[in-house]
Amino acid sequence: MNEIFNATPHRRYNILTGEWVLVSPHRTKRPWQGKQESSAPKNNISYDPNCYLCANNTRMNGEVNPNYKNTYVFKNDFGALMSDSPNLNYNEGLLKAETETGICKVICFSPNHSETLPDMEISAIEKVIEVWQKEYLELSNDDSINHVQIFENKGAIMGCSNPHPHGQIWAQKSIPNEVLKKTTKQQEYFIENGKSLLEDYIKQELKLDERIVFENDSFVSLVPFWAVWPYEVLIAPKRQTQHIGHLTDLEKRDYAEQIKIVTQKYDKLFNTSFPYSSGIHQSPTDKSYPEWHLHMSFYPPLLRSATVKKFMVGYEMFGMPQRDITAEIAANSLKDL
Amino acid sequence: MNEIFNATPHRRYNILTGEWVLVSPHRTKRPWQGKQESSAPKNNISYDPNCYLCANNTRMNGEVNPNYKNTYVFKNDFGALMSDSPNLNYNEGLLKAETETGICKVICFSPNHSETLPDMEISAIEKVIEVWQKEYLELSNDDSINHVQIFENKGAIMGCSNPHPHGQIWAQKSIPNEVLKKTTKQQEYFIENGKSLLEDYIKQELKLDERIVFENDSFVSLVPFWAVWPYEVLIAPKRQTQHIGHLTDLEKRDYAEQIKIVTQKYDKLFNTSFPYSSGIHQSPTDKSYPEWHLHMSFYPPLLRSATVKKFMVGYEMFGMPQRDITAEIAANSLKDL
Numbered sequence: 279m280n281e282i283f284n285a286t287p288h289r290r291y292n293i294l295t296g297e298w299v300l301v302s303p304h305r306t307k308r309p310w311q312g313k314q315e316s317s318a319p320k321n322n323i324s325y326d327p328n329c330y331l332c333a334n335n336t337r338m339n340g341e342v343n344p345n346y347k348n349t350y351v352f353k354n355d356f357g358a359l360m361s362d363s364p365n366l367n368y369n370e371g372l373l374k375a376e377t378e379t380g381i382c383k384v385i386c387f388s389p390n391h392s393e394t395l396p397d398m399e400i401s402a403i404e405k406v407i408e409v410w411q412k413e414y415l416e417l418s419n420d421d422s423i424n425h426v427q428i429f430e431n432k433g434a435i436m437g438c439s440n441p442h443p444h445g446q447i448w449a450q451k452s453i454p455n456e457v458l459k460k461t462t463k464q465q466e467y468f469i470e471n472g473k474s475l476l477e478d479y480i481k482q483e484l485k486l487d488e489r490i491v492f493e494n495d496s497f498v499s500l501v502p503f504w505a506v507w508p509y510e511v512l513i514a515p516k517r518q519t520q521h522i523g524h525l526t527d528l529e530k531r532d533y534a535e536q537i538k539i540v541t542q543k544y545d546k547l548f549n550t551s552f553p554y555s556s557g558i559h560q561s562p563t564d565k566s567y568p569e570w571h572l573h574m575s576f577y578p579p580l581l582r583s584a585t586v587k588k589f590m591v592g593y594e595m596f597g598m599p600q601r602d603i604t605a606e607i608a609a610n611s612l613k614d615l
Numbered sequence: 616m617n618e619i620f621n622a623t624p625h626r627r628y629n630i631l632t633g634e635w636v637l638v639s640p641h642r643t644k645r646p647w648q649g650k651q652e653s654s655a656p657k658n659n660i661s662y663d664p665n666c667y668l669c670a671n672n673t674r675m676n677g678e679v680n681p682n683y684k685n686t687y688v689f690k691n692d693f694g695a696l697m698s699d700s701p702n703l704n705y706n707e708g709l710l711k712a713e714t715e716t717g718i719c720k721v722i723c724f725s726p727n728h729s730e731t732l733p734d735m736e737i738s739a740i741e742k743v744i745e746v747w748q749k750e751y752l753e754l755s756n757d758d759s760i761n762h763v764q765i766f767e768n769k770g771a772i773m774g775c776s777n778p779h780p781h782g783q784i785w786a787q788k789s790i791p792n793e794v795l796k797k798t799t800k801q802q803e804y805f806i807e808n809g810k811s812l813l814e815d816y817i818k819q820e821l822k823l824d825e826r827i828v829f830e831n832d833s834f835v836s837l838v839p840f841w842a843v844w845p846y847e848v849l850i851a852p853k854r855q856t857q858h859i860g861h862l863t864d865l866e867k868r869d870y871a872e873q874i875k876i877v878t879q880k881y882d883k884l885f886n887t888s889f890p891y892s893s894g895i896h897q898s899p900t901d902k903s904y905p906e907w908h909l910h911m912s913f914y915p916p917l918l919r920s921a922t923v924k925k926f927m928v929g930y931e932m933f934g935m936p937q938r939d940i941t942a943e944i945a946a947n948s949l950k951d952l
């Protein structure tokens with residue numbers, strides 16, 4: 279099958295969103311004369327006096343960071359969401375707008391200014407997962423929050439303005455577009471089959487063993503069949519788990535190991551501190567979602583090298599996403615590292 | 616109303632796609648310490664011996680460009696789509712893929728290596744519109760083509776690898792995601808109201824006059840209420856027109872004037888050759904689509920200056936698009952130029 283996939287432009291269906299991606303494997307032969315990204319050598323300093331995320335430093339708003347030892351969470355000083363926004367409900371002819379309330383938080387992964395996830399001990403990554411758990415559970419108890427988006431932007435190329443390893447949480451009242459799509463598709467499957475769409479998908483992938491990157495007892499990392507970004511990876515628990523709050527200690531350890539291995543492979547792939555946006559999709563928090571199956575995705579932009587990325591522009595914006603290398607080739611490259 | 620919009624994080628509904636955008640106007644106060652794009656000074660050479668789009672030059676595949684005087688269209692030498700792909704129909708459990716066939720073309724707008732759309736005479740832009748018409752109509756007659764995507768990527772930041780002014784056409788068998796969404800929404804409205812959703816929307820915008828950038832007899836440019844990109848603009852005919860093939864000579868002239876004025880304003884905004892992806896959404900070509908209303912959109916990435924762009928990353932990829940300045944402020948800045 280893979281030979282045919284590699285020789286034929288085709289489209290693949292994303293079972294989680296109901297959308298398609300165009301795969302054009304022959305296009306890897308295209309010469310690239312366009313933009314080269316700069317690939318700054320990685321810093322090795324553990325403390326930067328000018329960093330607003332390092333311990334003991336003063337932030338823009340005058341607050342002083344504590345002398346934290348593992349993780350540190352604070353409310354984003356320039357968050358896109360606020361909890362006390364005035365009420366707005368605008369419905370005029372074809373124009374429709376409404377207030378969005380919520381909270382934006384920053385999570386420092388480590389006090390060490392240069393210690394990114396692949397550099398951290400598995401036990402330290404477990405502490406990050408525990409913070410995600412705690413935050414998700416606390417925010418779910420807030421009646422004005424119905425969705426908690428945990429994510430990380432890594433690298434200047436991904437709009438990250440500070441190399442200090444950190445992620446974010448944007449928690450809000452309404453449920454975002456991408457999560458609505460995945461809710462619909464998982465629900466349809468759950469109603470029809472009485473089980474988790476992603477659990478069945480993972481079973482199929484483990485059996486085929488063509489797109490698996492790394493497997494341990496309770497988790498698996500794979501390049502999804504419908505991957506959009508060249509080296510996109512999905513990490514998920516094998517058993518259906520609606521949200522991160524349900525993970526056991528053993529599962530947290532397995533999850534932490536997955537994050538460590540995947541991000542280490544990324545750094546090795548083009549011998550660079552690999553940029554990406556990662557995010558956790560899980561059940562919204564307004565009610566129970568029996569169909570949801572927690573998963574984390576990595577969307578990394580690099581395509582050919584540390585300096586040549588994939589542009590999601592013209593056709594991709596107006597039509598549909600397009601990729602060059604197949605998911606199978608990407609999975610093999612990552613697996614072999 | 617605009618005062619409230621400017622003071623309150625809110626979300627706005629896109630009537631064409633059914634999706635929401637988060638607007639966080641207070642966030643414009645956020646200091647930017649992240650990536651600065653390079654803003655290369657614009658070239659002024661009219662001929663580049665190394666450019667594979669200039670007249671009389673030889674392309675990678677050995678073909679020689681003719682000595683063209685206005686526009687020149689050829690089949691993309693490294694297209695993502697091919698017309699003769701082997702048949703593939705893969706349906707295994709939860710995996711679904713199928714061959715995609717089609718054709719990718721390149722359209723040179725002018726033989727002059729540095730003459731971008733804002734530099735061109737209106738009559739020369741009319742010639743580009745005529746090529747789009749001709750290509751759309753010819754490709755619609757091809758039974759194996761059901762959708763024709765016309766677009767342009769301008770600027771290295773938008774993945775464009777050659778500054779010679781040119782656009783592309785990707786025409787294919789299946790109908791891409793974005794077009795499906797817009798078909799659904801326009802159809803719903805058309806069935807319920809017996810008229811074009813976009814025509815009614817344009818009427819409302821003209822009456823309100825808060826987001827209009829430029830109006831002439833038959834066309835209008837505006838920043839849509841639900842704009843995602845900071846200076847996103849939509850250009851559309853006021854009367855419902857399913858596709859570009861239906862435009863009259865007068866309408867083509869008005870359309871050309873809109874393109875000239877909008878792109879000139881863009882270049883003036885940050886005093887740079889303004890990067891963007893633009894694209895035309897119109898009826899697919901497999902059957903008649905009485906609900907469709909042709910429109911062209913510009914998605915430009917710049918946010919604050921020629922070197923600071925908006926990143927659609929983490930939250931935007933996993934949740935929903937987010938913007939800082941409101942559509943009204945963007946429209947006013949463009950209108951005033």
Ligand SMILES: O=P(O)(O)O[C@H]1O[C@H](CO)[C@@H](O)[C@H](O)[C@H]1O
Binds near residue numbers: 776
């Ligand atoms: O075809 P080009 O200009 O070489 O390539 C550019 O436009 C294409 C269509 O939007 C994208 O798929 C590519 O990522 C981009 O670099």
Ligand SMILES: O=P(O)(O)O[C@H]1O[C@H](CO)[C@@H](O)[C@H](O)[C@H]1O
Binds near residue numbers: 438927930
């Ligand atoms: O919040 P930050 O890291 O300053 O900003 C970054 O992440 C945000 C959330 O994905 C984006 O909206 C911004 O465009 C990006 O620069």
